[in-house]
Amino acid sequence: xFYMDNNFVKFGDEYMPYSHFFKNAFINPHRYIAExxxxxxxxxxxxxxxDLVPLFFTLSAPSEYHPKRQIFKNGKFTGKVVRNxxxxxxxxxxxxxxxxxxxxxxxxxxxxxxxxxxSHRCYFRVFEPHHDGTPHIHVMFFxxxxxxxxxxxxxxxxxxxxxxxxx
Numbered sequence: 001x002f003y004m005d006n007n008f009v010k011f012g013d014e015y016m017p018y019s020h021f022f023k024n025a026f027i028n029p030h031r032y033i034a035e036x037x038x039x040x041x042x043x044x045x046x047x048x049x050x051d052l053v054p055l056f057f058t059l060s061a062p063s064e065y066h067p068k069r070q071i072f073k074n075g076k077f078t079g080k081v082v083r084n085x086x087x088x089x090x091x092x093x094x095x096x097x098x099x100x101x102x103x104x105x106x107x108x109x110x111x112x113x114x115x116x117x118x119s120h121r122c123y124f125r126v127f128e129p130h131h132d133g134t135p136h137i138h139v140m141f142f143x144x145x146x147x148x149x150x151x152x153x154x155x156x157x158x159x160x161x162x163x164x165x166x167x
Contacts, residue, residue, distance in 0.1 A: 036126070040140075043124050047142035050120055055143060057155060058165045060136040061099055065091045068132040081131070097127060097135050103159065104137065112147070112154035120144050 004019035020031075047054065063069065063086040071080040091099075104125065107113060113121065125139040143151050155166055 040124055043122055043140075043142070047122055050142075051144070052120060052122070052142035053145050053148050055141040055148065055152065055155075055166065057139040057141060058136060059100060059103055059139065059159055060130070060163055061091075061096045061134060062163060064088045065096045065099065066130070066132055066134045093129070093133060093135055100127070100135060100137050104139070106158055107155060110154055110158070112151045116143055116147050116151075 001019070005017050007018050008015040009018065009021075010016075044054075063084060065088070066084050067087045067089075068081045069084040071078045071082060108123075121141075121143055123139055123141040125137050127135045127137055129135055141151070152166060155164065158164070
């Protein structure tokens, strides 16, 4: 990042750092966020034009992918985070992302999703890290109203809470 911010291309009398030519979240986070917002807005407009219903879903990896775990008491987070004894150190963030991608494929390969005409289904997903660095996915599905119940049931069957949370 230092190199990209401190080396330039000259356009006439103006100097522009290399980092301005990248959408990468690490190198140019503002441009990356703007690109994500543009994609989401485009998908949202497409879905509205087709009268599709939004369905928000969060998918987390199982315990063995998390080096730390949160302590809850009476269903409320206590603020304490401790070492997770179920954690497998071979489960790197890259491996976790692959695992979560395979979970997404299960959803999009399922009959409940496939029976919806291609022009009437769409989604976007975003990987985000938990506080311990373990990735999880946020997904916004758009489906026709008449397919909402079946699709929701299938996603809940595949990934019940706490691994999956469907809103």
